[in-house]
Each structure stands twice: as C-alpha cells, then as structure tokens.
Amino acid sequence: MSDAENPLLGKIRAALHTVDDPEIHRPITELGMVDEVTLDDAGHAMVRILLTVSGCPMRNTLNTEVTKAVMGVEGVSSVEVQMGVMDDEQRAALKQLLRGGEPERQIQFAQPGNLTQVIAVASGKGGVGKSSVTVNLATALASMGKSVGILDADIYGHSVPDMLGLGDAKPTAVDDMIMPVPSMGMKVISVGMLKPERDQVIAWRGPILDRALTQLLADVYWGDLDFLILDLPPGTGDVAMSLGQKIPNSEVIVVTTPQQAASEVAERAGTMAAIMQQRVIGVVENMSHLEVTSPSDGHTFRVDLFGSGGGQKAADALSDRLGYEVPLLAQIPLEQDLREGGDNGAPIVVSDPEKPSAKALLALAEHIAGRTRGLAGKQLGVSPV
Ligand SMILES: Nc1ncnc2c1ncn2[C@@H]1O[C@H](COP(=O)(O)OP(=O)(O)OP(=O)(O)O)[C@@H](O)[C@H]1O
Numbered sequence: 001m002s003d004a005e006n007p008l009l010g011k012i013r014a015a016l017h018t019v020d021d022p023e024i025h026r027p028i029t030e031l032g033m034v035d036e037v038t039l040d041d042a043g044h045a046m047v048r049i050l051l052t053v054s055g056c057p058m059r060n061t062l063n064t065e066v067t068k069a070v071m072g073v074e075g076v077s078s079v080e081v082q083m084g085v086m087d088d089e090q091r092a093a094l095k096q097l098l099r100g101g102e103p104e105r106q107i108q109f110a111q112p113g114n115l116t117q118v119i120a121v122a123s124g125k126g127g128v129g130k131s132s133v134t135v136n137l138a139t140a141l142a143s144m145g146k147s148v149g150i151l152d153a154d155i156y157g158h159s160v161p162d163m164l165g166l167g168d169a170k171p172t173a174v175d176d177m178i179m180p181v182p183s184m185g186m187k188v189i190s191v192g193m194l195k196p197e198r199d200q201v202i203a204w205r206g207p208i209l210d211r212a213l214t215q216l217l218a219d220v221y222w223g224d225l226d227f228l229i230l231d232l233p234p235g236t237g238d239v240a241m242s243l244g245q246k247i248p249n250s251e252v253i254v255v256t257t258p259q260q261a262a263s264e265v266a267e268r269a270g271t272m273a274a275i276m277q278q279r280v281i282g283v284v285e286n287m288s289h290l291e292v293t294s295p296s297d298g299h300t301f302r303v304d305l306f307g308s309g310g311g312q313k314a315a316d317a318l319s320d321r322l323g324y325e326v327p328l329l330a331q332i333p334l335e336q337d338l339r340e341g342g343d344n345g346a347p348i349v350v351s352d353p354e355k356p357s358a359k360a361l362l363a364l365a366e367h368i369a370g371r372t373r374g375l376a377g378k379q380l381g382v383s384p385v
Pocket residue numbers: 123125126127128129130131132133154156157158159234286287288332333334335336338339340342343357
C-alpha cells in the first residue's frame with residue numbers, strides 16, 4: 001500500500017526520519033537504511049532496516065530506536081523490526097553520499113575551507129596526563145554543544161577508550177570506510193581499535209605509522225566537526241611529524257608536570273611542533289599541586305608534590321623560542337577523583353564538574369572554544385619572494 005493510500009505509512013516514515021544512525025549521526029532514511037515499511041489493518045507495522053555491514057555493533061540500539069519511534073505514531077499497535085544488510089551497490093551509494101562526492105582517501109581537515117579546529121595534545125614524556133587532558137577537554141567541548149572527534153594516536157599507551165568506558169569496542173567498517181565509535185556525543189577512534197588483540201604490542205615505525213595515521217584521518221567518516229582532538233604519543237616522534245605534514249593547520253597543546261626537568265622535555269615537544277609549522281596554543285600544567293586536608297584541624301593546604309613552576313617555565317621558553325606568546329593555559333591539580341574518573345570511564349568534567357580539577361579543565365575548554373585563531377606560527381600558503 002502506498003503512502004497516499006494509507007497516510008499512516010507517511011507518518012511512520014516521518015517518525016523514522018527522526019532516528020539517526022548511531023555511528024553516522026544522520027537520519028537512517030537519508031542513508032538508504034530503510035528498505036521497506038508495511039502496515040496491516042490491525043495497525044501492525046513492519047520495518048525492514050538495512051545495516052551497513054552484517055554483525056553491526058549498533059544493531060540493538062537501532063532496533064530499540066526504530067521501535068520507539070514507530071510506536072510513537074498514533075494508530076500503530078505493534079512493530080516488528082527486521083534487519084537486513086546492504087548489498088555492494090547500496091554500500092557504494094552510501095559511501096558516495098557520505099563523502100559528498102569527493103574522491104577517496106582525502107584528509108578532509110587538510111582541505112582549503114575546512115573549518116574543523118584540529119588540536120593535538122602533546123607531551124615530552126609519558127604519564128604526565130596527556131590522555132586525561134585529551135578526554136576531558138574533548139568531553140567538556142562536547143558538553144558545550146560542540147561537535148567533537150577524538151583521535152587517539154598514542155601507539156604506546158592508547159588509554160582513551162578505557163577513559164571513556166568503551167572497553168574493547170571496535171569501529172564498524174563499511175568496506176574501506178571506518179565509522180568512529182560514538183561516546184558521550186563524540187566520535188572516537190583509537191589506534192588500539194585497529195589491533196586484532198587488545199594486549200598486542202604495536203611496534204610500528206615510520207612508514208607504517210604514517211599509513212595508520214592517514215587511515216585514521218582519511219578513511220574514518222568524521223562528518224562535520226568543530227574540533228578534532230588528537231592524543232599524540234609522548235615525545236617528539238614520528239606521529240607528531242606526520243601530523244604536521246598532513247594537517248599543516250593543526251595546532252598543539254603541550255602538557256607538562258610542574259617539575260623543571262619535565263618542562264624542559266615539554267619545550268622540546270613544543271619546538272618540534274613549531275618546526276612542523278604547527279602553532280602551539282599553550283601549555284597545560286598537570287598534577288600542579290595536591291590539596292590536603294589536615295586530619296587534626298581540618299584546614300586545607302597545598303603540597304607541591306612534583307615541584308612548581310614547570311608549566312610557566314615551559315610557556316616562557318616556548319614564547320621566547322617561537323616568537324609569539326605561548327600562554328600557560330591551565331594548572332590542573334592532582335586529584336584522586338580525576339584518576340578514578342579515568343579508570344571508570346567517566347570523565348571528571350561531566351561526572352564531578354565542581355571538583356577543582358574539573359573546573360580547571362572546563363575553563364581550559366571555555367578558552368579553547370572561545371578563542372579566535374591567530375596566524376602566528378601557521379603556514380599561510382604563500383611563498384616568500
Ligand atoms: N591531575 C591528575 N590527578 C590525578 N591523577 C591523574 C591526573 N592526571 C593524570 N592522572 C592519572 O595519571 C595516569 C597517567 O595519566 P594519562 O594516561 O592521562 O597520561 P599520559 O601522559 O597520557 O600517559 P601515556 O603517555 O602513558 O599515554 C592515569 O592513571 C591518570 O588517571
């Protein structure tokens with residue numbers, strides 16, 4: 001029966017238009033995923049959905065969302081959702097639609113006119129809180145209504161999925177197009193998701209690493225993003241260099257601890273970014289101090305467990321070296337709740353936004369969201385005469 005013959009069918013289609021694919025974030029009706037809709041006289045609806053690939057991890061979510069939407073239509077008494085899988089032709093049409101007609105393997109963020117702010121979170125050495133800053137900054141930006149992607153390119157310690165409670169979630173691949181894993185309104189891809197086994201050690205170097213990064217940037221369907229936040233491996237290595245080459249407009253936040261020695265290492269990471277002509281937005285000092293409550297009289301005092309002044313020192317040194325102001329953007333205290341939030345997959349900026357560390361991270365996100373981008377340190381696409 002056509003929609004003209006039965007207006008309820010039209011209403012069911014309109015209801016299906018409100019259901020987004022959980023990974024692509026666009027209505028399933030636009031993506032060619034609604035194959036068939038029928039309705040009998042008793043108000044029993046049948047909707048046949050075409051999944052992009054068989055074994056799609058979002059199958060149950062889609063089933064629930066479609067059932068809910070169709071049951072909301074007055075006159076529908078029950079819904080049966082059938083699941084099928086797209087054939088090659090349908091998948092090719094979907095990929096064409098998602099790429100907006102663009103040829104394959106282009107990095108959208110490197111195209112002229114692309115408005116996504118690509119920000120890499122870098123550090124000179126490991127364990128200073130780079131991933132914690134990445135995850136909390138991204139989550140805070142998403143909570144402000146920004147559309148945010150996270151690319152965890154830390155081959156040594158890809159901890160982003162755990163910090164978001166994603167466990168072993170794998171992205172869905174539609175042929176050679178990879179759908180990022182949705183989390184807290186963000187799109188997430190981790191280099192760890194490309195490994196067949198969780199505990200497999202990655203010893204990628206040079207060209208292979210470069211190819212992996214290209215894949216994560218070009219083959220992932222990122223859609224329109226306000227921000228792409230990257231968690232880089234510590235140090236001044238291959239990934240940072242590849243990123244600078246691939247996305248010259250990307251910018252860098254350098255994370256350090258307050259130790260003087262750590263800040264020197266952080267400066268090197270910042271200088272490296274500048275050599276690749278990435279602008280250094282600023283320095284974040286993490287594990288700045290510990291707030292302790294005295295058991296005897298209950299008053300609180302600060303302990304500089306990791307020394308002090310390292311963040312400012314790195315910021316000053318980078319400003320000197322790069323010739324533009326590199327500010328100290330935030331000082332994040334050492335806090336048990338932040339660590340527990342990371343361990344439990346609940347970023348502190350949403351799980352406990354009143355905590356001092358969360359406030360510092362939220363203020364950092366406000367700054368990043370509100371800033372107008374300067375040109376210092378960036379490639380301008382003109383050659384000196
Ligand atoms: N401000 C903080 N207060 C308490 N714990 C923190 C803080 N920042 C980070 N941590 C904890 O320190 C550990 C290392 O942090 P994180 O993984 O973010 O660092 P990293 O620089 O990304 O490390 P890697 O180089 O291994 O990826 C984690 O357990 C994290 O929860």
